[in-house]
Amino acid sequence: MFTGLSAFPLTPFLGTRVDERAFTGLVSRLTAAGVDLIGALGSTGNYAYLSREERAHVARLAVDVAEGTPVMVGIGALRTSDVLALAEDAQQAGARAVLLAPMTYQALTAEEVFGLYEDVTRELSVPLCLYDNPGTTHVDLSDELYARIAQLPNVASVKIPGVPEDPGAAADRIQALRKVLPEATTIGVSGDWYAATGLNAGCDAWYSVLGGTFPQAALDITRAAAARDAARVSALSDRLEPMWALFRRHGSLRVMTAAAEQLGLIAESSLPRPLRKLDRAVYQEVAAALDLTGLA
Numbered sequence: 001m002f003t004g005l006s007a008f009p010l011t012p013f014l015g016t017r018v019d020e021r022a023f024t025g026l027v028s029r030l031t032a033a034g035v036d037l038i039g040a041l042g043s044t045g046n047y048a049y050l051s052r053e054e055r056a057h058v059a060r061l062a063v064d065v066a067e068g069t070p071v072m073v074g075i076g077a078l079r080t081s082d083v084l085a086l087a088e089d090a091q092q093a094g095a096r097a098v099l100l101a102p103m104t105y106q107a108l109t110a111e112e113v114f115g116l117y118e119d120v121t122r123e124l125s126v127p128l129c130l131y132d133n134p135g136t137t138h139v140d141l142s143d144e145l146y147a148r149i150a151q152l153p154n155v156a157s158v159k160i161p162g163v164p165e166d167p168g169a170a171a172d173r174i175q176a177l178r179k180v181l182p183e184a185t186t187i188g189v190s191g192d193w194y195a196a197t198g199l200n201a202g203c204d205a206w207y208s209v210l211g212g213t214f215p216q217a218a219l220d221i222t223r224a225a226a227a228r229d230a231a232r233v234s235a236l237s238d239r240l241e242p243m244w245a246l247f248r249r250h251g252s253l254r255v256m257t258a259a260a261e262q263l264g265l266i267a268e269s270s271l272p273r274p275l276r277k278l279d280r281a282v283y284q285e286v287a288a289a290l291d292l293t294g295l296a
Contacts, residue, residue, distance in 0.1 A: 001070045001096060002129065002157035002186040003204045004036035005222040007211035010253075010260060011045040011058055012270035018054055020061060022266040026213065027065040029265075033215035036205075036222075038066055041074035042099060043136055044209045044253055048076070049272040055086060059093035072097040072129060076137075078105060080119050091126055097156070098124065101131035102139045110145050117149045127156035133190070134161060147180040155185065159207045162191035163198045170201035178202075192252060193244035196237035199225035209252040210243065213260050214295050242289035246282075254278050258286040263296065 009026040012019040030038050040062035041047040041055055050058065059073045073090035075098045077083045083100065090098050100120060102113045121128060130149055132141045141149075149155055158181065163170035177187055188205035189198030195206045199222065206225075211218030217240065224232040237244075246255045253271075258278050260266045269277055278286065290296035 001037055001127070002188065004206075004226065005211050005215070005218050006037040006039050006072065006188060006205055006207045007035040007215050007218060008039040008042040008044040008207065008209055009212040010257060010266065010270075011041065011047075011050070012257070012260070012266035013046075013272050014267055014270070016273075018050070018058060019267060019270060022270070023058065024061055024065045026260070026265060027062050030212070030215050031065065031067050031069050033219060035069065035211065035215050035219065037097070038062060038069055038071045039074070039099060039207065039212070040071055040095075042131075042207075043074075043101075043133060044212055044256065045074065046253075046272055046275075047074040048103070049275075052082070052085060052089065056089040056093065059090050059095060063094040070096040072099050074099045074101075074131075075120075076101040076103045076131070078103050080116055083116070083120055084123055087120060087124060091124075095126060097127045097129060099129045099131050099159070101133050101137050102141075103137055104139055108139055110142070113139060113141065113145060114148055117152055117155070121152040121154045124154045126154065128154050129157040129159055129188070130155060131159045132161055133159075143177065143180050146177065150181045150185045157186040157188055157205065159188045159190050160198075160203075162194035163189060163201055163203075165194075165197060167197060167200060170197045174198070174202040192247060193237075193241075196221060196233045200230045200233055209247070209256055210240070213256055213265065217293075217295060240293050240295075242292045243295070246286060246289055250278060250282060255286055258283050259290055259295070262287055262290065
């Protein structure tokens with residue numbers, strides 16, 4: 001479950017409510033494509049902007065539409081009590097795994113971060129993926145903290161924020177992580193423009209934003225990685241560089257939202273306020289990138 005492609009769909013909005021029809025359509029695309037894991041309510045899924053009730057409903061929708069494809073549900077929140085409630089909701093919805101990033105307003109100490117995972121894993125009956133996303137959480141996790149958290153029950157995978165661009169340095173990074181993590185704990189790369197380097201360096205999985213809307217393009221890369229065809233992995237990723245460039249400049253959520261809007265998969269202005277869509281000039285750049293990469 002924590003290998004290959006984990007695809008993270010958007011959670012689009014219609015005004016102030018979740019667009020159920022568009023969301024289930026995105027999940028159906030992932031199921032039809034044969035992704036290995038569906039990551040509902042990740043950062044791409046706008047989890048931080050939804051109420052508990054909305055998140056529980058989205059989790060149920062994802063599981064119902066997934067038709068047996070494993071679903072992992074994001075449970076991050078500021079308070080541990082809320083995380084525990086969200087974990088219970090996800091499990092009751094039928095999620096096969098949960099994804100947890102240490103959200104914060106007040107800066108968290110290492111002991112507080114560890115305590116969060118200790119409290120949550122104590123109550124879980126499904127596997128957990130440790131989500132390290134300092135760009136949004138502003139929490140930096142050391143390798144020592146990775147190692148401590150990974151020893152807790154039910155921690156099955158680590159979603160890392162990227163790898164060094166140099167292939168040799170990337171391989172060294174993954175090997176260093178292997179030395180501190182339990183043998184059964186998988187390592188998944190995120191930050192889509194790092195995916196090819198990370199997979200070629202030995203990552204077990206790609207936790208993918210692009211894959212949530214364009215699963216076939218992402219599957220081609222992960223399947224080439226599984227076949228140990230590093231040249232093909234790199235070539236396929238290089239073809240997507242126009243998208244990666246936009247991700248780096250404007251953030252993957254807004255770019256992927258614009259792409260899905262242009263393909264008619266979701267309605268316009270589908271981000272939850274206060275988030276706003278990209279301006280017209282960048283919107284046109286996204287359209288051009290879709291044509292250049294063959295994603296359109």
